[in-house]
Amino acid sequence: SQQGEEDPQALSIQEGENATMNCSYKTSINNLQWYRQNSGRGLVHLILIRSNEREKHSGRLRVTLDTSKKSSSLLITASRAADTASYFCASSYRYGNKLVFGAGTILRVKS
Amino acid sequence: DVKVTQSSRYLVKRTGEKVFLECVQDMDHENMFWYRQDPGLGLRLIYFSYDVKMKEKGDIPEGYSVSREKKERFSLILESASTNQTSMYLCASSFSLAGGTDTQYFGPGTRLTVL
Numbered sequence: 001s002q003q004g005e006e007d008p009q010a011l012s013i014q015e016g017e018n019a020t021m022n023c024s025y026k027t028s029i030n031n032l033q034w035y036r037q038n039s040g041r042g043l044v045h046l047i048l049i050r051s052n053e054r055e056k057h058s059g060r061l062r063v064t065l066d067t068s069k070k071s072s073s074l075l076i077t078a079s080r081a082a083d084t085a086s087y088f089c090a091s092s093y094r095y096g097n098k099l100v101f102g103a104g105t106i107l108r109v110k111s
Numbered sequence: 112d113v114k115v116t117q118s119s120r121y122l123v124k125r126t127g128e129k130v131f132l133e134c135v136q137d138m139d140h141e142n143m144f145w146y147r148q149d150p151g152l153g154l155r156l157i158y159f160s161y162d163v164k165m166k167e168k169g170d171i172p173e174g175y176s177v178s179r180e181k182k183e184r185f186s187l188i189l190e191s192a193s194t195n196q197t198s199m200y201l202c203a204s205s206f207s208l209a210g211g212t213d214t215q216y217f218g219p220g221t222r223l224t225v226l
Contacts, residue, residue, distance in 0.1 A: 033214060042115075042201055042217035043154075088153065092212045097142050097161050097205075098169070099212055103153040 006089055006102040014110055019076045021105040023089030024069075030092045032065055032072050033099065037086045046074075046087075081111040114138075115218040117202050123224045130189040132221050134202030141207045143185035144215065145169075145177065148199040160185055161207065192225045199223075 006023045013019055025032065031050045035043040049056045049065045049072065056063045062075040076083055086106050090099040118133035136143065144159040146169075156169030158177040166177050174196060178186045185204075189196055199222050203215040 030212075035217075040199075040220070040222070042219045043203075043215075045214045045216065048214055090215075097207060097212045098144075098156060098159060099215060101146075101154040103151070 006087075006105050008105060009103070010106040010108070012108045012110065013079055015079060015081055017079055017109075019079050019083070019107055019109070021074045021087050021089075021107070023072045023074070023102050025072075025089075025091040025100070026070065027093060029067075032063075033090045033092065034061075034063060034072075034074050035088045035090060035101075037088065037104070039085075043088065076107075079107075079109045081109050083107060084109045115202060115204055115216050117200075117218040117221050119221050120219060121222050121224075123226065124189075124192050125226055126193060128189075128192050128225075130192050130223065130225075132187040132189075132200055132202075132223070134185045134187070134204075134218055135183055136185075136204040136216070137183065138204065138216070139182065140204035140216075141182075142205045142212065142215075143179065144203040144205075145175075145185065145187045146201045146203065147171070147196075148201055148220075154201065157187065192223075194225050197223060197225045 033048045034046045037043045047058045049063050060077045065072045086104045088104045089102045115136045145157045146154040155171050160166045160179040176188045201220050202218040205215045206213045
């Protein structure tokens, strides 16, 4: 399977704490993307990091990419109850138009 | 804002019925995708299309077909629905990038139940 892997599968934290999710992928990528899915809804794009970038920020989100380890991390700082959702990483490989999604991390932020 | 719409949020069909799921995007995207999402399995690609009348099989195309007659519309067809096709179906669209794929924009999903 080409599917990447994410860990942890589930994460439960208190409001105000930081949440870190990790993603691994298999072969050379063009970019890596992170998406959020609220329960029973479609996915919403959060951030895209290109293979020649190592870190990217967007508001309370920080994404890192380590191409030597074929891994990426998503950090959400100062989490809020509204951040409760599933988070997916998706790898865009160098050839083809597809994204390969990980199985996702379920984040629960308790208020 | 990009908008991707799907014809139904919830659908209940009987085994053996022919089922059509419609997806429309308004951003002139070249690529369109159909995924199914099942608990513990993440998103799995069924089919995608990179141009009008062009299609490619994804990871799990068996039991499905697709149609793209116009750039903005991508249909998923279950020729003879079976209970193992009960799932959440997600449509997405994106621009093409050289050597990779751009951000995908998703519809709200159709939860299909086959009885």
